[in-house]
Amino acid sequence: MKRKSLVMASRTMLVMLAIAAVAMLGIGVVVVLRGDPPVPSGWLRSAFGQVFAAFALAMAALLGVPSALGLWAMAGASSDDAVPALTRPARRILGGVAVATVVVAAVVIVWSLSVVAVVELALVGLVALGTLGLAGAISFSIHRWRAIGSAVALIVVSLGTAWMLRALLGIER
Numbered sequence: 001m002k003r004k005s006l007v008m009a010s011r012t013m014l015v016m017l018a019i020a021a022v023a024m025l026g027i028g029v030v031v032v033l034r035g036d037p038p039v040p041s042g043w044l045r046s047a048f049g050q051v052f053a054a055f056a057l058a059m060a061a062l063l064g065v066p067s068a069l070g071l072w073a074m075a076g077a078s079s080d081d082a083v084p085a086l087t088r089p090a091r092r093i094l095g096g097v098a099v100a101t102v103v104v105a106a107v108v109i110v111w112s113l114s115v116v117a118v119v120e121l122a123l124v125g126l127v128a129l130g131t132l133g134l135a136g137a138i139s140f141s142i143h144r145w146r147a148i149g150s151a152v153a154l155i156v157v158s159l160g161t162a163w164m165l166r167a168l169l170g171i172e173r
Contacts, residue, residue, distance in 0.1 A: 003140070007078045010136020014070040017129045021064030028056030062160075066130050066153040070137035073146035077137075085144040086151070094151055098135035101158040102128045108165045130157045 031053040076082060084091060105127045109120045134154040141147035 003082075004078055006136065007074065007140050010133055010140065011071065011074055013129045013133030014067045014074070014137065017063050017067040017126070017133060018071065020126065020129075021060045021067060024056050024063060025060035028053050028060060031056065063126070063130070066134055066150075066157055069146075069153045070134045070150050073137040073141040073143060073150040075146075076142050077140040079142075082140070082142045084139060085141050085147045086138060090151075091139045094138050094154055095135045097158055098131035098154060101131045101161050105161055105165060108169065112169055127157075127161050131161075 102124070106124045109124055113120060131154060134150050134157065137150040138147050138154065141150065
């Protein structure tokens, strides 16, 4: 593929991740604003609503921050004279980290579950959007510190994915 096609693919992944973050933010805000009216026997619904709102708002941040960093790093990457800011070995190693994270997540999710459900496939999709989008931002960014920020975000997303997979498998410290 040509450079501009890869830049567009990376941006598309990051924009899709940003859209998912906005959707989660919207859901969380609606739950917070709407709330359930208190009823004598409705404490479970009320608690679940508050927990769901907190979860939705946290997911919005977890999806939105890496996406915003990656999109910020991609500024100017599609120009004809754009030269990547990071060295080739660094870009390849971080790209390998991204691909390895997606492959490990897919294998662990398929291996650990008896039936692959839509939610698990969506999880692998979110991991792929985040890691591969950030890898593209790292590879094509013409801004050194923005690329480094995206690299840090990629490492954090990969470590968070590993922690989540460890919890999914029931591995304790």
